[in-house]
Amino acid sequence: MSQLSIVKDQLLSKGINHFVVLSSSGQVVEYSGDFEIKEKQVLAYAIIQQCSALFAKGESMKRVTMKFDDVLYVATTVQDSAMVYGVVAKPALASSLIPPSMSTTAYALVANERQYPLQVGKNVVGRSSVPVEGVSFINLESPLAAISRMQAFVDIGANGDAWISDCNSTNGTFLSIRPGPGIRLEANRYYQLSPGCRIVFGDVVCTFETLSEALQAPEHPEHPLTSLSLPTRKTESLGVIDAFTDSAAKTTPLRHPSKQANAHRSNVPYLDESGSLSREPAALRETVSTTKKAPRRERREPTAPSPPLKRTKVESAAPSSSLKVETAATAKATTAARAHAARPHVCLTGMDSDERAAVTKRVRELKGRVVDDITKANLLVVAAPPVRTPKFIVAVARGIPVVSVDYICNRRAALDDARHHIVGLKTDQHTYTAAELKKVIYRKDASPLLQGVSFNIAALSTKTKSVAAEIISSSGGEVVSTKKGGGTALTDEQLDKLYDSILRGKVSDVL
Structure with missing residues (x-):
């Protein structure tokens, strides 16, 4: 008798006649004529397959239960093999299938005095206005829009254990x-959490x-929450689940309008307030050349105040007795203006x-x-x-010098x-030397x-559209x-060419 038959007989003997069996090779065998595999149930299979991989590696864990759309899935070892079965159980069987909870500890992420409760199971932390069915999503407000749409997973186990993993x-x-x-957490590896831990998601401190x-x-x-918290070790990769979540975000229909219509920034480090350096890159010359073509976006105000300079021209025609006094005053005003302009707005x-x-201190x-x-x-x-990153691309496009930490942090x-x-x-795909970027940043045309x-x-996909809009x-x-x-x-496909053309200062090549 095959192992599949053994599993089938075991389940039927328990009154469970609605189930699927997944082998370590990935084969899916269905039992029950009215059972259909639906798109939204991919999550269940992904997690069960992940359990299969764990069992194959000899993990001590012998049983995992997951609730999905009010349906219970139970994964377990069969005769110490990598065999895993998924069970679609009736609610009446819930009490007999769910293992007793070992802890009722409740956790939350706290950011800026605001609590984000974490549910037992998988919680996805990120920045997104698109609801994903079957996922508990913690939507953090990112001042710099530095949080990725899918930043990290926080898994809360029924026994009170908590784990975190960065989603690359x-x-x-x-x-x-x-x-x-x-x-900094290594992507796709789990780290155990304890109360009081400080976590920085992009630019949000929790x-x-x-x-x-x-x-x-x-x-x-x-x-x-519909997914299971897997007691995965730090070294375990959740590639299967990662692949599903990506797919779910694309295939799940929208249910709610975005609550952050204006927060359309990318999943990269992003943005701040003010200024212009005295080194005269294109960014500084832009503030002076007001006769140039006006950009469609609002132009920055010049950092050097102009009234003292204009007054000097008028008063320069004054009697020679007051010329030295006015010249001295003008010199002081000009020096102050230059000092103000030289202040870094980083x-x-x-x-x-x-x-x-x-x-920041420096x-x-x-x-x-x-x-x-x-x-x-x-x-x-x-x-x-x-x-x-978008910041890097925009900086080059606007003639803003891009420097390392060592440039700022010196004595x-x-x-x-x-x-x-x-x-x-x-x-x-590309390499840009410092000399090449310098030539683009300090170009003659300040626009x-x-x-x-x-x-x-x-025509852009949802995940690239907001990033492209921000950069453009x-x-x-x-x-x-x-x-x-x-x-x-x-x-x-053309976005990379556009970004490359900006960094090379050859935008006309893609128009």
Whole structure:
């Protein structure tokens, strides 16, 4: 008698006649004539297959139960083999199938005095306005839009254990038990949590806390938790589940309108407020050349006040007795204006909390400030090695110097000329030397590279559309969202060419 037959007989003897069997080879065998495999049940199979992999590796875990759409799935070992079965059980069988809960501990993520209750099972932390059926989603408000749409998983076990895993996010997830920067989590590996842990999701700082009372109604009741918390070790990869979640986000119909219609930034480090350096990159010259073509976006105000300079011209015709006094006053005003213009307005990208703290402290020593909006910055500081992010692309498009942390964090009383410290960039497909990027940033034409150009993003996929819109608009271009709206049509395949053309200063090549 085959193992499949043994499993079938065991289930039938228990009055369970509605089930599927998954073998370690991935074979799916159905039992029950009226049972249909639906698209939304892929999650159940993905998790059961993951259990199969664990059993095959000799894990001590022998049984896992998962509730999905009010249906129970039970995965277990069969004769110490990698065989796993999924059970579609009637509610009456629930009490006999669900193992007793070992703990009623309730947890929450706390950010800016706001609680985000965590349900038992898998909680997806990220930035998204699209509800995903079958997923408990924690939608964090990201001031810099530095959180990826799917940033991390937080798994809460029925026994009270809690685990966290980064979903290969752009800016990373950082975990610390004691005060300090902590460590950056390696993607797709699980780390155990304990109450009081400090977690940084992109730019949002949270603490992992125990709720004193039973968990209240979740903030997202319309998306009940339906997945299972797997007691996976740190070294276990959840590739199967990751693949499903990606698929679910694409195939699940929208149920609710977005509550964050304006939060359409990308899954990468992003943006801050203010300024312009005295090093005269294109970004600074833009504030002076007001006679140039006006960009479609609102132009920054010049950082150097102009009234003192204008008054000097008028009063220069005054009697010679007052000329020296006026000249001295003008010199002081000009010096003050230059000093003000030289103050760094720094935007940060891709660095951990320790580097952020060091750069922020140094910027304050230089009488500058760290800003949120890259379009108002006059300096972009990147972590090593540099990564191609929307901030990086926009900085080059606007002529904003892109430098390393070492450029800022030095013991000099003032910053050197940024043009001598431009970083290089290497991606999987392209390489941009520091000299090449410097040439684009300090180009003669101070206008943003996409100024006066319209791009139609209607054909882009949902996950790339908001990122592209942000980069295009921040780089001076106009975004058209409707198919009949005109503009240069973009597809997902053409986006890389557009970004590459910006970094090389050759936008005309893609128009």
